Amino acid sequence: MLKRNTSVIVDYANYAMKYIEENPVQTIGSEQLLYNFVVENNIDYEWLTWLGIIRNDWLSTIHNNWEESKTILNVDNFYIC
Amino acid sequence: MKNLALAFCSIRPQQFSENVCDHREQEYLVCLQQLERVLPESFDLIVCENTIDSEDQIKNKNLKIYLADKEMVVLGRDGNIGTSNKGMGELLMLKTAIDQTDIDTYENISYISARKLYTCPYVFERTEKLKKQALISNPDAVFLDGKFSESSKDGLYNDMFFSMKSKTMIDYANYAMDYMQSNSLQQLGSEQVLYNFINSNNILYEWLNWLGIIRNDWERNQSIFDVSNFHFC
Numbered sequence: 001m002l003k004r005n006t007s008v009i010v011d012y013a014n015y016a017m018k019y020i021e022e023n024p025v026q027t028i029g030s031e032q033l034l035y036n037f038v039v040e041n042n043i044d045y046e047w048l049t050w051l052g053i054i055r056n057d058w059l060s061t062i063h064n065n066w067e068e069s070k071t072i073l074n075v076d077n078f079y080i081c
Numbered sequence: 082m083k084n085l086a087l088a089f090c091s092i093r094p095q096q097f098s099e100n101v102c103d104h105r106e107q108e109y110l111v112c113l114q115q116l117e118r119v120l121p122e123s124f125d126l127i128v129c130e131n132t133i134d135s136e137d138q139i140k141n142k143n144l145k146i147y148l149a150d151k152e153m154v155v156l157g158r159d160g161n162i163g164t165s166n167k168g169m170g171e172l173l174m175l176k177t178a179i180d181q182t183d184i185d186t187y188e189n190i191s192y193i194s195a196r197k198l199y200t201c202p203y204v205f206e207r208t209e210k211l212k213k214q215a216l217i218s219n220p221d222a223v224f225l226d227g228k229f230s231e232s233s234k235d236g237l238y239n240d241m242f243f244s245m246k247s248k249t250m251i252d253y254a255n256y257a258m259d260y261m262q263s264n265s266l267q268q269l270g271s272e273q274v275l276y277n278f279i280n281s282n283n284i285l286y287e288w289l290n291w292l293g294i295i296r297n298d299w300e301r302n303q304s305i306f307d308v309s310n311f312h313f314c
Contacts, residue, residue: 050119052201052293054225054313073226075308080115080200080295 012037054080082188084123084208085247087178088116088195089171090130093138095158104305105196106141108297112196113147119202123209127182128195129174131156154178168240168271172257179254190250194241198295200313208244211287215279216244218289220314222296230312237272238279239314242292253278 015037020026028036038045058077090109093102113128120126128148134157139145154177171194184190189208207216219239222230232239245253256278261267269277279286295313299305 050201052203054200054295056225073308075225075306075311078225078308078311080198 008043011041015041051081054078083125083186084121084189084191084205085182085184085187086116086120086124086126086191086193086205087175088113088126088128088193089174090128090195091132091170092130092144093132095132101305103140104299106139106144108196110141110144110147112198116193116195116199119199119205121202121205121209124191124205125152125187127152127154127178129154129156129178131170131174132158134158154181168274169261169267171240172254172261172271172274175250176254176258179251184247184251187247189244190247191244192240192242192250196297197241200293200295203293204242204244204289207287207289211244211246213285213287214246214249215284215286216289217275217279217286218243218292220289220291222312222314224309224312226309228309232314237270237276239292240272240275241294241296241314242289243275249284252282256282 012034016030016033019028019033037043056072056078058072058074090113092105092109094105097105117126128151130153133139133155136145136148139148154174156174156177171192175192189211191205191208204216217238219232219234219237221232224230253275257271257274260269260274278284292314295311297305297311299307299310301310304310
């Protein structure tokens with residue numbers, strides 16, 4: 001049976017589940033988990049310098065200053081990456 | 082061969098208030114810096130301007146410093162023929178830039194209306210791979226508050242961004258100059274001029290469904306930093 005390209009993401013899903021099951025406190029974030037998976041398993045990758053994504057990060061500022069950031073559509077919270 | 086990015090700016094148009102022009106300076110600085118971040122190494126950048134006669138007219142110190150070491154084509158305020166039809170001002174800048182540049186050293190030229198945020202290098206990477214004579218688009222717009230706006234599809238192409246092989250861009254600049262000189266009223270917009278050039282000359286082109294550009298269309302409600310005026314296309 002041919003091994004499909006999607007097998008890498010299946011492996012990643014299994015790697016992540018194993019981490020979650022073995023680490024109930026889960027001290028590392030999902031971004032670190034992705035980094036560790038790629039590096040530990042010598043995954044070949046291509047690189048995106050920019051994503052072309054716009055994100056509205058209104059939630060993070062709420063914790064700092066609700067009164068100023070309670071407007072969900074505040075241009076100061078939008079950024080591209 | 083290298084590619085060339087021509088970024089067209091009208092920093093302080095005389096028909097706008099001082100306050101608006103001050104904000105335009107800030108916006109051009111942000112947009113030009115972001116353009117450079119996403120521009121691939123194969124591109125040279127030339128900044129073209131048609132509303133200021135000297136750097137002393139720029140108030141924003143950071144913009145002044147930024148532009149000081151940029152290659153520029155400067156027409157001066159007398160070169161701003163686009164006060165009522167701004168696309169025509171850009172076309173005159175295009176012709177001037179072509180006349181002042183060794184165009185033969187470039188394979189492709191990208192036409193960039195510079196007061197836009199380029200979110201990623203996609204359009205420039207498509208330009209690098211361009212096989213046909215032109216790379217054009219006519220995308221719809223999605224505002225950051227969720228509104229969807231369908232663009233007109235009737236006899237025009239978007240000219241916020243497009244690319245052409247160097248020879249084709251030279252032909253287009255000459256075509257646009259001929260139109261302006263023989264039609265003093267200039268009833269067509271620059272987007273229609275582009276459409277007519279492509280179709281009357283059977284220019285073979287590749288198509289961009291989306292540009293990955295954010296535009297602040299503050300003239301919609303005159304509020305300069307209102308999220309409902311920002312849209313991507």
